[in-house]
Amino acid sequence: MSANVPGDLRYAKSHEWIRVSGDTATVGISDHAQHELTDVVFVELPAVGRRLKAGESCAVVESVKTASDIYAPVSGEVVAANTQLGPHPELVNSAPYGEGWFFKIKLAHPGELDRLLSPDDYLKQIAP
Amino acid sequence: MGLKRTPLDAAHQHLGARLIEFGGWQMPLYYTSIVQEHQAVRAAAGLFDVSHMGQIRARGPAAAEFLNGVLTNDLRKLPPGRGQYTLLCNERGGVVDDLYAFRTGPEEYLLITNASRLEADALRLEGRLAGCARRGDVDLENLSDHFGAVAVQGPKSAAFIDACFQPGPRAASGLRKNEIAPLHFMGQSLLVSRTGYTGEDGFEVIAPAQTMVALWNKVLEAGRPFGLKPAGLGARDTLRMEAAFPLYGHELDENTTPLEAGLGAFVALDKGDFTGRAALAGQKAAGPARTLVCFKMAERSAPPRPHYALWSAGAKPERLGEVTSGTQSPTLGVGIGMGYVPPPFAAANTAIAVEIRGRQTPAFVVPRPFYRRS
Numbered sequence: 001m002s003a004n005v006p007g008d009l010r011y012a013k014s015h016e017w018i019r020v021s022g023d024t025a026t027v028g029i030s031d032h033a034q035h036e037l038t039d040v041v042f043v044e045l046p047a048v049g050r051r052l053k054a055g056e057s058c059a060v061v062e063s064v065k066t067a068s069d070i071y072a073p074v075s076g077e078v079v080a081a082n083t084q085l086g087p088h089p090e091l092v093n094s095a096p097y098g099e100g101w102f103f104k105i106k107l108a109h110p111g112e113l114d115r116l117l118s119p120d121d122y123l124k125q126i127a128p
Numbered sequence: 129m130g131l132k133r134t135p136l137d138a139a140h141q142h143l144g145a146r147l148i149e150f151g152g153w154q155m156p157l158y159y160t161s162i163v164q165e166h167q168a169v170r171a172a173a174g175l176f177d178v179s180h181m182g183q184i185r186a187r188g189p190a191a192a193e194f195l196n197g198v199l200t201n202d203l204r205k206l207p208p209g210r211g212q213y214t215l216l217c218n219e220r221g222g223v224v225d226d227l228y229a230f231r232t233g234p235e236e237y238l239l240i241t242n243a244s245r246l247e248a249d250a251l252r253l254e255g256r257l258a259g260c261a262r263r264g265d266v267d268l269e270n271l272s273d274h275f276g277a278v279a280v281q282g283p284k285s286a287a288f289i290d291a292c293f294q295p296g297p298r299a300a301s302g303l304r305k306n307e308i309a310p311l312h313f314m315g316q317s318l319l320v321s322r323t324g325y326t327g328e329d330g331f332e333v334i335a336p337a338q339t340m341v342a343l344w345n346k347v348l349e350a351g352r353p354f355g356l357k358p359a360g361l362g363a364r365d366t367l368r369m370e371a372a373f374p375l376y377g378h379e380l381d382e383n384t385t386p387l388e389a390g391l392g393a394f395v396a397l398d399k400g401d402f403t404g405r406a407a408l409a410g411q412k413a414a415g416p417a418r419t420l421v422c423f424k425m426a427e428r429s430a431p432p433r434p435h436y437a438l439w440s441a442g443a444k445p446e447r448l449g450e451v452t453s454g455t456q457s458p459t460l461g462v463g464i465g466m467g468y469v470p471p472p473f474a475a476a477n478t479a480i481a482v483e484i485r486g487r488q489t490p491a492f493v494v495p496r497p498f499y500r501r502s
Contacts, residue, residue, distance in 0.1 A: 038158065038161040038162060038163070039161050039162060039163040039164075039458075041431060041456035042428075042429065042430045042431060042456065044430060044485070060430065060485070062430050062431060062456070063162075064162045064163060064362065064366060064431075064455055064456055064458070065157070065162065065362055065455075067430065067433065086428065087428075
């Protein structure tokens with residue numbers, strides 16, 4: 001269990017994090033999630049322009065052993081995808097909250113953020 | 129009833145291993161990471177708990193004849209102290225298990241089986257023996273509960289393996305490939321073979337269950353200065369895939385023959401009768417309808433995984449078969465896999481496609497193995 005849970009983010013039960021900046025937000029997976037996966041070897045990201053619904057499967061993280069689906073924490077349009085993850089999928093392991101970000105999304109319904117977990121609630125989920 | 133635990137279960141937990149279920153056993157998937165452990169084996173050495181595997185002994189004047197009538201490889205080739213890779217087939221030539229047979233004495237053989245197939249193997253062997261005229265001259269015993277085993281694999285293994293055992297007339301490092309000998313450890317006799325499942329130099333050690341913890345600790349102590357790391361089933365799988373070794377349940381099953389799997393070198397059709405011989409001889413004459421190939425992804429992509437469909441390349445793709453094993457190769461940095469295709473598609477460099485999440489992803493057939501120690 002990795003208890004690195006930054007206080008300025010919100011979290012989904014499915015281990016995605018979201019950092020809001022005005023009407024767009026950056027999405028990635030938590031340190032706990034990357035630790036469970038261990039070596040990430042490939043990331044499939046949603047296409048820029050794709051409209052996502054909260055909870056929709058929108059990306060895939062592949063480790064040596066398994067493929068895991070990533071779910072959109074909120075609804076909106078994908079405005080950027082992290083092209084660095086192509087040549088360097090290991091960034092998801094080494095910098096899950098920084099350079100290992102997955103995509104940026106323009107929020108369709110900012111109210112959806114209230115449905116996500118606070119850092120404390122996420123910490124309780126991963127370390128009961 | 130819960131999962132079976134090897135004598136090293138507490139050691140794995142102490143090392144912080146991520147544990148999984150495998151063949152009814154609780155086993156370490158990794159201790160730090162699959163890739164790190166894989167790379168340690170290729171660069172230095174890795175220590176694997178393989179206590180889950182089965183040990184069946186056959187002794188007596190008719191033991192060789194009995195086993196040679198049921199295993200595919202020719203046991204007569206073995207002098208005492210040597211082992212061979214071999215297969216146990218059903219009457220249709222389908223593989224019941226792939227295993228190692230060691231001749232441990234003039235009239236004594238030890239079979240090392242897959243954990244998941246031990247029961248099937250024992251049932252088949254006992255059933256066959258019951259109908260044998262010379263059954264009084266064969267003593268068949270499943271010794272699996274009494275023994276554990278470890279594998280020490282990697283280019284540095286030979287540098288520290290001798291320090292693990294008491295000095296004696298034979299040294300582990302003096303064993304040749306496939307040789308097996310009894311060596312002494314804490315006053316106990318252990319069997320050490322120069323064999324492995326990784327494509328690297330290495331040793332496998334079979335020891336009484338009560339000796340396993342001391343053996344594990346001794347090997348770690350001797351090997352750590354050389355870069356030895358504990359390694360789990362995750363790395364064991366990626367290593368054997370790079371070496372293009374089959375895994376039962378993936379490349380091999382009761383509906384697949386050794387010939388389809390490219391293991392004809394281990395099927396001695398001329399040695400006399402054995403279970404499945406007629407079916408295999410027929411298949412050899414007609415040519416198998418499918419054949420196992422190794423393939424590499426042609427570009428950076430998600431790795432191939434078991435059960436992904438394989439398609440021919442070109443304008444009108446034809447479904448060829450399925451991936452049986454696949455991963456991102458830690459050594460090669462590219463996706464690799466194995467799967468069955470019709471023989472016309474088996475030539476090296478044949479372009480194929482792996483269906484990954486609905487998309488045809490380019491790959492090409494390559495000769496086996498993917499990796500060979502030079």
